[in-house]
Amino acid sequence: MSSTAAGLLQVGVLVVALAVVHRPFGDHVARVYTGSEHTRIERAVYRVARVDPDSEQRWGTYARAVLGFSFVGVVLLFVLQRTQSVLPFDHGRGDVPTSTAFNTAISFVTNTNWQSYVPETVMGHTVQMVGLTVQNFVSGAVGMAVAVALVRGFTRSRADRLGNFWVDLTRGTLRVLLPVAFVFAIVLVASGVVMSLESGVDVDGHTVATAPVASQEAIKELGTNGGGVLNANSAHPFENPSGWTNLIEVFLILLIPVSLTRTFGTMVGDRRQGHVLLGVMGVLWTAVLGVIWAAEASGLRPLEGKELRFGIPSSALFANTTTATSTGAVNSMHDSFTGLGGGGTLLNMLFGEMTPGGVGTGLYSVLVMSVIAMFLAGLMVGRTPEYLGKKLGQREVTAAAVSILAMPALVLVGAGIAAVLPSTREALTNSGAHGLSEILYAYASASNNNGSAFAGITVTGDWFQASLAVCMAFGRFVPIVAVLCLAGSLAAQKKVPVTAGTLPTTGPLFATLLGGAIVLVAALTFVPALALGPIAEALL
């Protein structure tokens, strides 16, 4: 079978698997967040943590809970790294340097998992498990909680409460992420992924670093985190040994973002509302996959930075999926992609990561974009826009705009400053248009909480460590607060009845509006930057 035919069949298998699984799984997730029963373990968690699971929160309190939880997450992760030398299984790697520890703490708490360190020499196994793995779980659960709170904004009427963050967080972690991660961690070990507490293994006289990979690998993909247990991430044979594990990892990345569209449809009582979102996501995901695949297949050095067992199709599939979600794991080095192929991965992030986006973040981002799309449609026909029976007034549209515009502002300002700093030149592996792409990619990745890199850029200098940390934090929490504010104001409204003048949000017209809004916002913001970077390179 030709490489292309096998690759196309593989994409077919993936799509069918997701189509089959996302229905029951999405409905399961809906039940998790709407049920009133607590499991025994959850009750124990609430008792030990002394939180009342049956009291609901206003949007402001919900937001403070998210921020407070994330803040202590950063502090705890920072302290763990700084005291690594006294922890077991550190294999002499010592305390993590301050600026690296700071950047990494923010990176993993914000679900970015950007890595300014080499795990094999810097990060010991205890910090990997007790620190990083934990944030792999809970940062994903935070994303889902915020998404669910926004959906409740649409489903509730004249309500001042959005739910209980601690309950949403705990249920998302224990009922959604943990069981799936555990099963697939075992599947990955059975398929060759290592799970070792040793520091390395002898291979023909050379020592190759090992780690407890499988447990983190499963949640790294499932939670759209993406931080490699080893430096080469999912390109490393110990993280991703075969075409089979590669498909599992791509499936895990897409499982929750795709299923959440079903969860959304189920929760709002009209599954077609979820179908249309998934349709738009799917079209854009497929289109960019086609661009990356075709570009890489016609590259000058197509195998540079790619593993032979993946070749071009499986590398393109992974690269497209990891950047269209907020994952950032890589099975090939995007920095060595063609101008157009690397540009495709960059474009996925600049869409705001909603095709289908990260765990929870994808759903709330696309819902915010739906609000923008309906607002634009309302302007065109001169009616107050509505979405899912809620009027979109000044407050709603402002919150949506803040949420959407935070990322472009961070990317353009951050990359702009970095581009004129004299120290940046030494930080780049590549020069010219591709050098600019390295900078642009770094800020797009950080501000979107993706975490992949054009890894030739050296980001251990103070400017990059600090500015990228700021982009990660603001890129995460400004949209979250805006989304919760939007949710609060939607929940407070009474539902308006559907009339003949209501624009239906399930058909091709709305899909076109939404897809158009996603592409247009990205194009209006980023065309000049893209023209100087990847587009210029593609024309070389």
Add this chain to the structure above:
Amino acid sequence: MTNFVAQALAGLRVLLVLTVITGVLYPAAVWTVSRAPGLHANAEAVDTTLVGIDRQGDRWFHTRPSAATLPASGGSNKGEHDEDQDAVVAQRRTEIARREGVAQDRVPQDAVTASASGLDPHISAAYAELQLPRVAGENGLSEQRVRELIAASTDGRSAGLLGEPGVNVTALNRAVESAT
């Protein structure tokens, strides 16, 4: 502000409990299951052929070039229009052509480009074929025998569909070693 502090303190308590579950019990459970017979060898990478590290000397099949500086894995991160990289690739091609005694245009792509991990165990069938006469001669094996060893070390696509086929150099060199 007091609300934020109260939420942060509640957050700390919840985080500590979830840390015990997802940061201690979960990896411990996966590790414990991975001790089972049948999984243990994978988990500890016993006699692994998953990674490839180049063995010096003409006796051996060579891996793809590696841009990694172990113990850190990784690739070159060089873009396709990088002129320094053009020179590096051209030099690799010259050296391999000379080493194998063939024309430069017979040297395949995978032989002159670095992988993503720097630990890629595979080479293309074409690159294995290119190295076959040298390895057979140096080890005093017939070309037919070495060709059989190559076939035995060739990994197809997973389930006949996923990924790309390749010759596992780590497995192949060990097979060559035990055949001599």
